[in-house]
Amino acid sequence: MVTLQGSLLDLGDQIALGRVGEGMTRRHLTHGAWLDVRPGWLTAGDRLLEVLVHEVPWQAERRQMYDSVVDVPRLTRFYAEGEPLPRPVLAQARDALSAHYAGELGEPFTTAGMCLYRDGRDSVAWHGDRIGRSREQDTMIAIVSLGADRPLSLRPRDGGPSIKVAAGHGDLVVMGGSCQRTWDHAILKTSAVVGPRISVQFRVSGVR
Template sequence: MALERTNLEEGAWVDIARGWLSGHATLFDHFAQRAPWRTEERVMYDSKVEVPRLVATLGPEDDVPPIVEAMRRALERKYETSFSRTSLAYYRDGHDSVAWHGDYIARKMESALVATVSLGSPRNFLLRKTGGGPSIAFPLGHGDLVVMGGSCQRTYQHAIPKVARAAARIALMYRPVWKEP
């Protein structure tokens, strides 16, 4: 796997492997049609709003192609950790997004790993220092892999912003099971 590492400040880093998964369109089609998609709501200010994307958590009972497990095992070998949680986010068009954030438990940890494989069309994956400031854009799609590591979840935030036009993208995410520190 040809990785490009970007070292950030305060012990954070991001690895990117372009085109890491060949045949990503087949896996995209599989999940678009068969994943256990659900909507979620979040409280923003004083009201509940629908999260602007679909989400799914994959379990042993779900129809998951063997390549998903093969990728997990390859990532576990490379990063010497257990990626035991697998989830999906479906960005159906440019109106779907995720706001600036760090993963809830991981942002309380000294270091954490999150690996994401981008299926479908490219979207900009943005990173910025926690608290704001200029962002770094990484266009991801077509089977690209991004791994956030070190202090990245704590010292940086990431987002997929809304855009005027975009074709569909699915983020396939691998995470360890984290315990509250």
């Protein structure tokens, strides 16, 4: 069962997008990587989470881990290029991001991956999105977070301190430049009582 405790800052009923660049800040990291953070880009994100929890055909994956096959600690759904997204506002978000970053990115966002973190026991381990062209080329991954705040942790692949970025209640985080090749990111497990979070990750064609 997924139970959400809403944010006092996200109590509106109208699911809508703000302007991408309004209130956005860019943080330059090492090796040509950068982060754009836009708090509260999508209003009523908690309400959208409740809709998506019930409407998305979530998949429970299993993965080989050494000598065992284990459950992946989150639910997922991938929307391929051209596949309709479950709610129009998500297509609007993808198109708005494509327009905003057109000059830097040079191509549109085309796919959407979704992860449902049901509680603090769900997580994703340290990794970079390096399947496809992103293994050799700079790219962007745009993440819209719905529901509870689960910090996005990042650390340089060659060693160094990690950083944390707030990710919940309609926040937008964009990882760009060399970020997928030179940094790793994770949603770490927590023993704190936290509600569910959905991460919507927009990517360009040929990148996972």
